[in-house]
Amino acid sequence: MTGDADFDLTTFLPYLLNQAAERLSLEFQQTYKVKYGMLRTEWRVLFHLGRYGEMTAKQICDRAGLHKTKVSRAVTALEKKRFLIRSEMAGDRRHSALALTKSGRAAFEDLCRDAQAFDAQIRASLPDGEAQLLERGLMRLAGLAQD
Amino acid sequence: MTGDADFDLTTFLPYLLNQAAERLSLEFQQTYKVKYGMLRTEWRVLFHLGRYGEMTAKQICDRAGLHKTKVSRAVTALEKKRFLIRSEMAGDRRHSALALTKSGRAAFEDLCRDAQAFDAQIRASLPDGEAQLLERGLMRLAGLAQD
DNA sequence: GCGTATTAGTTGAAAATGTAACTAACAACC
DNA sequence: GGTTGTTAGTTACATTTTCAACTAATACGC
Numbered sequence: 001m002t003g004d005a006d007f008d009l010t011t012f013l014p015y016l017l018n019q020a021a022e023r024l025s026l027e028f029q030q031t032y033k034v035k036y037g038m039l040r041t042e043w044r045v046l047f048h049l050g051r052y053g054e055m056t057a058k059q060i061c062d063r064a065g066l067h068k069t070k071v072s073r074a075v076t077a078l079e080k081k082r083f084l085i086r087s088e089m090a091g092d093r094r095h096s097a098l099a100l101t102k103s104g105r106a107a108f109e110d111l112c113r114d115a116q117a118f119d120a121q122i123r124a125s126l127p128d129g130e131a132q133l134l135e136r137g138l139m140r141l142a143g144l145a146q147d
Numbered sequence: 148m149t150g151d152a153d154f155d156l157t158t159f160l161p162y163l164l165n166q167a168a169e170r171l172s173l174e175f176q177q178t179y180k181v182k183y184g185m186l187r188t189e190w191r192v193l194f195h196l197g198r199y200g201e202m203t204a205k206q207i208c209d210r211a212g213l214h215k216t217k218v219s220r221a222v223t224a225l226e227k228k229r230f231l232i233r234s235e236m237a238g239d240r241r242h243s244a245l246a247l248t249k250s251g252r253a254a255f256e257d258l259c260r261d262a263q264a265f266d267a268q269i270r271a272s273l274p275d276g277e278a279q280l281l282e283r284g285l286m287r288l289a290g291l292a293q294d
Numbered sequence: 295g296c297g298t299a300t301t302a303g304t305t306g307a308a309a310a311t312g313t314a315a316c317t318a319a320c321a322a323c324c
Numbered sequence: 325g326g327t328t329g330t331t332a333g334t335t336a337c338a339t340t341t342t343c344a345a346c347t348a349a350t351a352c353g354c
Contacts, residue, residue, distance in 0.1 A: 010291055021169075057303065094349045126284065216311085
């Protein structure tokens with residue numbers, strides 16, 4: 001009849017990926033949303049600064065694969081929450097270095113613990129060794145693999 | 148220093164999942180966006196009706212895990228494009244059966260071919276057997292597994 | 295140095311999403 | 325048969341995201 005009776009959504013990788021990603025994101029979102037009133041992009045920016053240290057908005061865009069307007073707004077929001085400060089860079093005043101404040105760092109460390117616990121819980125819910133496999137495959141698909 | 152130096156974003160499953168999902172979705176999105184000016188939710192609704200046959204909005208919500216307002220708007224949009232028609236159900240006038248029109252079906256079949264090709268291409272880009280593993284793991288995480 | 299191009303980042307309007315309140319139809323209980 | 329509760333779906337409003345235009349600073353060509 002349709003000629004597509006064999007093509008199921010649940011085997012279409014983009015769909016599967018989305019369902020899984022949405023499910024986990026939504027769940028973890030609760031943590032930073034409730035605790036700190038953060039949006040996903042804010043959490044990502046916070047994480048990048050906390051994990052990889054001081055950097056410019058552009059560098060965050062590149063590393064995180066986020067659009068510059070999203071980052072710009074997240075930075076403004078985090079600044080308003082006093083989680084980060086900008087400092088002009090001598091030599092090139094177009095961009096500024098972003099760094100976490102003390103409370104920004106505290107929030108980062110707190111959320112990191114939650115994230116680690118969440119991640120561990122997910123991994124524990126999978127059969128032995130599957131998490132590793134999944135991780136490898138996802139890195140490839142995300143374009144983060146070393147190939 | 149931070150105590151979290153070992154916790155890398157690239158091993159945090161929700162993040163990885165998101166990166167991979169976004170990447171693939173964005174790429175495939177081009178297809179239905181350019182060809183038919185459809186949004187992701189519209190494509191999903193179209194797909195459900197094409198693949199599983201006539202059903203109500205509620206059934207689509209449940210099967211696709213979409214919120215009813217999203218579905219409602221997607222249905223309106225698809226109706227405007229003349230890709231589907233509603234027919235009142237005798238006996239219960241609260242819900243109506245949704246069915247693809249001829250051109251709706253044609254769009255579905257066309258996009259299905261594209262989707263299958265896209266999926267095949269992704270799978271081919273992965274090492275032997277990895278796609279299967281990935282699929283299994285994702286189904287579990289997405290909560291679609293039979294466990 | 296001066297005009298042009300590029301780059302970092304911001305802003306504003308339009309599109310999309312999420313939340314909650316709403317309408318309409320049915321069900322159930324008495 | 326009327327009151328109350330539930331279900332399907334829509335609408336209205338606030339929040340987010342996206343897109344395009346913009347500013348400001350630097351780099352380049354000559």
